[in-house]
Amino acid sequence: MDHIHVIGGGLAGLTAAITAAESGARVTLHEGHRTLGGRARTSDGPYRANEGPHALYRRGPHWTWLARRGLLGAGSSPTAPEAPLPFARRAPRTAPVDRAFLEWAAGQVGEEGARAAANFAATALFHHDPGALSARFVQERLHRLAAFPPEAHYPVGGWAPLVERMAGHARGLGVGIETASRVDTRALGELARTGPVVVATSLDSARALLDDASLTWESGRTVLLDLAVRTRRGDAFVVSDLDAPGWLERFTAQDPGLAPAGEQLLQGQFPIGPDARRAEGSARAEELLDLGFPGWRERTTWRVEAIADGRTGAVDRPGTTWRDRPSVVRGDGIFLAGDQVAAPGLLSEVSFTSGLEAAVLAVKAAGQRSRTGARDRG
Missing domain, CATH: 1.10.8 (Helicase, Ruva Protein; domain 3)
Structure with a gap:
C-alpha cells in the first residue's frame, strides 16, 4: 500500500493517522509546531488552561471511538445548568x-x-x-x-493528556510523527507523489496550502478569558448570560489540579461581532464575574485574554447544513479534515468525523494506487 501522509497534529489529524494505521497503511503525520494538539493544546505551568473551554460529549461519536481504544482516560461530568426553556x-x-x-x-x-x-x-x-x-x-x-444526565465530560489535566494518549497509540501502530515539520505547497506536491494526503489543518491554512479559494466557511469570533483567582467559599460553578452570548465556568470545581492549591481556574468565552473590539467581550466577562465571583479583582493571580477569530468551528446559516461545507474529497488523492468540513457533529466531533472519513477514503485510494501500480509493473 502507498504511504499516507497526514498534515496537522490536532484531533482531526491524530484521528486520521490512527484510523489509517489501523487499516494497515504506512502513515506519517506532519505537525508544524513543536507540540501536537492543535486547538486541543493545554498550557504549561501551574495553570492548565485549554485554548477556550473544551468538552467531550458522552453521546458523541468521538467518545465511543476513544473508549473502545482505551484512550478516554479519567474525567468528570459537571452538573449542567438548567436549560432556560x-x-x-x-x-x-x-x-x-x-x-x-x-x-x-x-x-x-x-x-x-x-x-x-x-x-x-x-x-x-x-x-x-x-x-x-x-x-x-x-x-x-x-x-x-439540555440533555439529562449531562453529556459534557472534561478530561482530567486538560486536553493535553488526551492528545498524549492518542499520539502514543498512533506511535504504537507504527505512525511516524514529525513535529516542527511544516509542509508548504511544494512539499505537499512531493508528498502526494508517494500516496494520498490528509490535510487536517484549519480551513484558512488548507486554503493557502491547496491554493483553493473555495475553502471558506463562516465561523465565530469570540473573546477567550482564562482567569485564576484565590479560592473563596460560595463562588459559582457556571454563570451563563441569557441577555447576550457569554459563559464562564470554574473548571477546577471538577479538576482541582488545573491550578495551584488554594486557587481556582475559570475559563469563559464571550462572542463579539466582526467589527467589535476585544474590550467589548472583556467588559461582558467582567459583568458576569461580578455576579458569580464577588471580589474577583482582588483575588486574581493570573489572567490571559485572546480573540479566537474563525477558529471555533463552522456555523450554518438558514438554508444550509453541514453537507454544504467544503467537501472532504478534494481530488488528486487529497482529503480534507477539520472542524469546518462537511461532516456532522458538535464542536470537536466535526474534526473527529471528518478525520475518520478522510482516513478511510485515503486508505481506499492508496489501495487502488497500489493495485494500479502492480498491474503496470506486471
Whole structure:
C-alpha cells in the first residue's frame, strides 16, 4: 500500500493517522509546531488552561471511538445548568433548516424566551448572533446542552493528556510523527507523489496550502478569558448570560489540579461581532464575574485574554447544513479534515468525523494506487 501522509497534529489529524494505521497503511503525520494538539493544546505551568473551554460529549461519536481504544482516560461530568426553556429538549428535527432560530423559536415561546435560548446555546456556538443561524443548527446544539444526565465530560489535566494518549497509540501502530515539520505547497506536491494526503489543518491554512479559494466557511469570533483567582467559599460553578452570548465556568470545581492549591481556574468565552473590539467581550466577562465571583479583582493571580477569530468551528446559516461545507474529497488523492468540513457533529466531533472519513477514503485510494501500480509493473 502507498504511504499516507497526514498534515496537522490536532484531533482531526491524530484521528486520521490512527484510523489509517489501523487499516494497515504506512502513515506519517506532519505537525508544524513543536507540540501536537492543535486547538486541543493545554498550557504549561501551574495553570492548565485549554485554548477556550473544551468538552467531550458522552453521546458523541468521538467518545465511543476513544473508549473502545482505551484512550478516554479519567474525567468528570459537571452538573449542567438548567436549560432556560422546556423546548430545548425537543428533537432537532422539529426545527426547520431554512429559518433563523430566533424567528422560529419566537413562534414557539415568544421573543424573550427565544432570545434567552439562543444566548444559552451560544455556549456551543461561539457566535455573536446565534439567533440568526439556522434553526436546525442551533436546536441540535441546544438539545445536546439540555440533555439529562449531562453529556459534557472534561478530561482530567486538560486536553493535553488526551492528545498524549492518542499520539502514543498512533506511535504504537507504527505512525511516524514529525513535529516542527511544516509542509508548504511544494512539499505537499512531493508528498502526494508517494500516496494520498490528509490535510487536517484549519480551513484558512488548507486554503493557502491547496491554493483553493473555495475553502471558506463562516465561523465565530469570540473573546477567550482564562482567569485564576484565590479560592473563596460560595463562588459559582457556571454563570451563563441569557441577555447576550457569554459563559464562564470554574473548571477546577471538577479538576482541582488545573491550578495551584488554594486557587481556582475559570475559563469563559464571550462572542463579539466582526467589527467589535476585544474590550467589548472583556467588559461582558467582567459583568458576569461580578455576579458569580464577588471580589474577583482582588483575588486574581493570573489572567490571559485572546480573540479566537474563525477558529471555533463552522456555523450554518438558514438554508444550509453541514453537507454544504467544503467537501472532504478534494481530488488528486487529497482529503480534507477539520472542524469546518462537511461532516456532522458538535464542536470537536466535526474534526473527529471528518478525520475518520478522510482516513478511510485515503486508505481506499492508496489501495487502488497500489493495485494500479502492480498491474503496470506486471
